[in-house]
């Protein structure tokens with residue numbers, strides 16, 4: 001069921017990403033698609049892998065860990081099934097669970113507070129590889145959203161850049177749930193501008209990734225410079241849970 005659906009939706013979505021990139025004068029290959037499988041069974045992941053998807057996203061660490069473990073138990077030896085995915089943790093990470101993310105995920109999209117950064121730094125094993133991470137900024141200003149305010153990002157990013165156990169690869173944001181396309185676009189544009197500003201202000205800021213765009217707004221996000229779109233519903237359908 002997932003396989004049949006994905007064989008239809010995936011080429012459509014890739015085409016739309018490519019068209020949006022072209023409209024903005026960007027290379028379609030500069031945008032990576034992260035398939036967000038939260039709420040879907042393992043079958044969805046296996047279908048995605050079979051269709052060539054290699055970047056998988058989950059918004060809860062426990063679900064990510066469990067799916068990753070079950071998938072690795074199933075995959076034995078080389079062969080088409082052994083395609084190794086990269087795991088993206090895209091949702092809010094509770095501080096007490098922070099240490100686990102280093103083992104579980106290849107990229108943390110949702111470093112959303114200085115306290116979380118400090119916890120990750122303090123609990124990092126000696127000599128560990130730095131955790132690739134994106135800093136989540138609330139560029140929509142909505143109360144309900146996690147993330148640094150742009151002001152806090154400006155004043156606190158330096159401390160994060162100095163943490164040896166974190167490697168800041170860019171920024172992430174979530175657009176408001178609204179029909180107002182201009183508002184969504186502004187939310188994305190602010191993130192891009194904030195990154196440009198950080199690159200000019202901090203010699204040691206090397207972030208290039210912009211994680212923005214979900215099922216409802218990924219084409220706008222690509223037009224505004226997204227390098228990572230996080231897509232669930234448009235690929236897999238409504239979540240069963």
Ligand SMILES: *Cc1c(COP(=O)(O)O)cnc(C)c1O
Pocket residue numbers: 036038059090091214215216230231232233234
């Ligand atoms: C669920 C989720 C997505 C995907 O949302 P869709 O609207 O289903 O594409 C993307 N990013 C985050 C952080 C999510 O929690």
